[in-house]
Amino acid sequence: MPAAVPLRQSEQEDAEGALPEPRVGSVYLRPCNPVPGEALTFDLVDVLFRSTPARRRIRLQQAVLSRWAEKNAPGAADEIAQLSARLSAPRSPVCGLALDRPRLMGVLNVTPDSFSDGGDFAAEDAAITHGRAMAAAGADIIDVGGESTRPGSQAPREAEELRRVIPVVRTLASDGILVSVDTRRAEMMDAALAAGARIVNDISALSHDSQAHAVVARHGAWVVLSHMQGTPETMQREPRYDDASLDVFDALAAHMSAAEASGIPRARIIVDPGIGFGKTARHNLEVLRDIALFHGLGCPLLVGASRKSFIGRLSAGEAPKERLPGSLAAGLHALGEGAHILRVHDVAETRQALAMWRGIRDPEAAVQEILR
Numbered sequence: 001m002p003a004a005v006p007l008r009q010s011e012q013e014d015a016e017g018a019l020p021e022p023r024v025g026s027v028y029l030r031p032c033n034p035v036p037g038e039a040l041t042f043d044l045v046d047v048l049f050r051s052t053p054a055r056r057r058i059r060l061q062q063a064v065l066s067r068w069a070e071k072n073a074p075g076a077a078d079e080i081a082q083l084s085a086r087l088s089a090p091r092s093p094v095c096g097l098a099l100d101r102p103r104l105m106g107v108l109n110v111t112p113d114s115f116s117d118g119g120d121f122a123a124e125d126a127a128i129t130h131g132r133a134m135a136a137a138g139a140d141i142i143d144v145g146g147e148s149t150r151p152g153s154q155a156p157r158e159a160e161e162l163r164r165v166i167p168v169v170r171t172l173a174s175d176g177i178l179v180s181v182d183t184r185r186a187e188m189m190d191a192a193l194a195a196g197a198r199i200v201n202d203i204s205a206l207s208h209d210s211q212a213h214a215v216v217a218r219h220g221a222w223v224v225l226s227h228m229q230g231t232p233e234t235m236q237r238e239p240r241y242d243d244a245s246l247d248v249f250d251a252l253a254a255h256m257s258a259a260e261a262s263g264i265p266r267a268r269i270i271v272d273p274g275i276g277f278g279k280t281a282r283h284n285l286e287v288l289r290d291i292a293l294f295h296g297l298g299c300p301l302l303v304g305a306s307r308k309s310f311i312g313r314l315s316a317g318e319a320p321k322e323r324l325p326g327s328l329a330a331g332l333h334a335l336g337e338g339a340h341i342l343r344v345h346d347v348a349e350t351r352q353a354l355a356m357w358r359g360i361r362d363p364e365a366a367v368q369e370i371l372r
Contacts, residue, residue, distance in 0.1 A: 026049070026050050026246065026250065027047065027048065027049055027073070027076040027079050027080055027083070028047075028048040028049075028083070028246060028249060028293055028296060029045050029046070029047060029048070029065075029080065029083045029084060029087060029293070029296050030045065030046040030048060030057075030290055030292050030293040030296075031044070031045050031046075031062075031087055031292050031295060031338070032044035032045060032046060032059065032292075034292055034295070034337060034338040035338075036102065036335060036336070036337075036338045036339075036340075037099075037100055037101075037338075038090045038091050038098065038099050038100050039088060039089065039090040039091070040087055040088060040295055040338050041088070042062060042087075043061060043062055043063075044059055044060070044061060044062065045059070045060055045061075045062050045065060045084075045087075046058070046059050046060075047059075047060060047065070047068075047069075047073075047080070048246065048293070049073075049076075050242075050243070050246060062084070065080065065084060066080070066081060066084070069081070083296045086295070086296055086297065086298035087295050087296055089298060091299070091300045091340060092267050092300075094141075094199070094222055094270065094300060094340075094341075095178055095198045095199065095222055097140055097141070097178065099300055099340045101358070102335050102339070102340065102341070102342065102354060102358075103140040103141065103340060103341045103342075104138060104139050104140055104141070104341070104342055104344055104347055104350060104351065104354070105139065105140065105141040105142075105143050105180065105302065105304075105341055105342065105343040105344070106131070106134035106135070106137075106139030106141070106142050106143065106344065106345075106347045107143055107145075107304075107306065107343060107344065107345045108121060108127060108130060108131050108134065108142050108143060108144045108145070108168070109121060109145055109148070110122060110124075110127045110144060110145065110146050110164045110165060110168055111145065111146060111147065111148045111156075111164065122164070124167050124168060127144075127168045128168055128171050128172065131144070131168065131172045131177065132172070132175065132177075134347045135172075135175075135177045137347040137348040137351060138347055138348065138351035139347045140178060140341075141178045141179070141180055141199065141341070142172055142177055142178070142179050142180070143179075143180045143181075143182050143199075143201055143343060144165055144168050144169050144172070144179060144180070144181055144182065144192075144197070145165070145181070145182030145183065145201075146160075146161040146162075146163075146164035146165040146182075146183070146188070147161055147182075147183065147184070148232075149203055149232040149277075151232065151235060151236040154233065155184075155232075158185055158187060158188065161183065161185065161188055162187070162188060162191055165181065165183070165188065165191075165192060166191055166192065166195050169181060169192050169195045169196060169197050170195040170196055172196075173195060173196025173197060173198075174196060178198060178199070179192075179196060179197045179198065179199070180197060180198070180199035180200065180201045180222075180224070181193070181197040181199070181200055181201065182201045182202075182203075183200070183201075183202065184202055184203065184204045184208035184209060184212075185208070185209050185212075186209040186210075186211035186212045186214070186215045187211075189202075189212060189215045189216065189219075189221075190215045190219075193215070193219040193221050194219075197221075198221060198222060199221060199222040199223065199224065199270075200212075200215075200216050200221055200222070200223045200224065201223075201224040201226070201272075202223065202224065202225070202226065203226045203228050203232075203274065203277055204226070204228060204231075205225040205226055205227065205228075205251075205252070205255035205259075206223065206225065206255065206258070206259060207255065207258075208231075213258065213259060213262035213263075213264065214262065214263075216259075216264055217262055217263035217264050220268070221268070222268045222269070222270065223259065223264060223268065223269055223270070224270045224271075224272050224302055225252060225255045225256060225259065225269055225270070225271055225272065226271075226272040226273075226274045226277065227248045227251050227252055227255075227272065227273050227274035227277065227278075228274050228277035228278050229241075229277070229278025229279070230278045235277055235278035236278065239278045239279055239280060239283065241283060244279065244282075244283040244286040244287055245286055245287050245289075245290035245293055246293075248273050248274070248287055248294075249293055249294060249296070249297070252271050252273070252294070252297060253297060256269055256271070256297060256299070266298060266299060269299045270299055270300045270301070270302050270340075270341065271294055271297050271299045271300070271301055271302065272301075272302040272303065272304060272343075273287050273291065273294055273303070275287065275288065275303065275304060275305045275308055275310075275330075276304075276305070276308040276309065276310065280310075281310035281313050281314065284305075284308070284310045285310070288303075288305065288330060288333060288334065291303060291333075291334050291337045291339060292337040292338055295338055300340040300341060301338065301339045301340050301341070302339070302340065302341040302342075302343060303330075303331065303334040303339045303341070303342055303343070304342070304343030304344075305327060305330035305331060305334070306323075306327045306331070306342075306343060306344040306345045306346070307320040307321070307323045307324075307327055307345055308323075308327075308330075311323040311326030311327060311330070312326075314326065324346050324349055327344065327345075327346065327350075328349070328350060328353045331344065331350060331353075332353060332354075332357050335354070335357060336357075342354075
């Protein structure tokens with residue numbers, strides 16, 4: 001638990017001198033109980049250092065954060081100021097999609113072997129019909145993928161992935177639907193973007209294919225940089241972290257730096273901590289607990305916990321299609337921590353849960369929306 005610092009500013013000033021100086025090094029900020037929106041707002045913030053567990057987190061009022069940093073962690077004051085600015089900065093619309101409210105990305109696997117719905121939409125007509133149905137049900141983005149990335153999966157041949165994906169992308173994009181392509185391959189990205197996709201969703205954060213950065217930069221596309229430890233073939237073979245949340249943050253920060261260096265601006269990057277990709281059930285829960293930490297990267301935040309296996313492990317071992325309640329619980333938690341986009345399989349059900357969640361948080365706005 002964080003070290004408790006009194007909330008009244010005068011009491012906080014008195015307590016500052018009693019706090020031991022943290023070991024300055026990597027420092028992180030986690031907003032507490034943030035109010036979601038294009039610009040995150042919050043009153044309290046956890047300052048995290050890679051230090052002893054007892055003093056790893058110090059909770060402060062945001063209003064005194066900079067003064068506390070100058071007094072107690074002068075070597076990290078500039079880094080804390082930069083993180084604080086990124087936390088509160090407004091997020092740009094994604095392909096024109098404003099982030100003033102949560103958005104849904106519908107999962108469309110055009111594969112015979114995906115973990116949750118393998119084969120259901122492998123046929124082109126079935127995939128297109130399902131993509132249109134998800135859009136009608138409230139999906140803001142349709143994420144089309146032709147490679148199963150379940151643990152232990154083997155990638156299809158590139159020609160096969162192209163055959164599966166491109167006709168579906170082209171048709172849905174021509175319908176005016178915002179389409180992303182879920183792939184690790186540069187040639188696949190290039191073809192899908194040419195066919196009308198506007199977002200690349202890469203679980204390897206553009207690290208799998210040496211040409212991926214150049215393709216995304218050339219097209220001026222948005223990109224989802226996801227975290228994965230290892231590859232789909234190896235990622236669940238005893239994944240290990242010193243601190244799952246902080247290690248994932250650092251890895252995503254490094255991927256962002258590589259993307260920016262290759263000509264992809266931060267303003268076109270979405271980050272995804274990669275729930276289920278190279279993580280045990282405990283790692284997934286730790287990352288979800290600390291999900292607000294990732295706002296410090298300064299980008300829209302996407303979370304995809306839908307139907308993941310750790311939900312069944314925590315419950316009664318339910319099959320993927322029976323994990324909707326757990327998926328909703330994880331998704332609504334992420335939204336409460338300011339996540340901007342949920343990647344989900346069950347769009348209509350999530351849309352209903354989202355409507356109730358928004359209504360409880362802001363009843364007046366919900367009633368006005370009903371009366372329109």
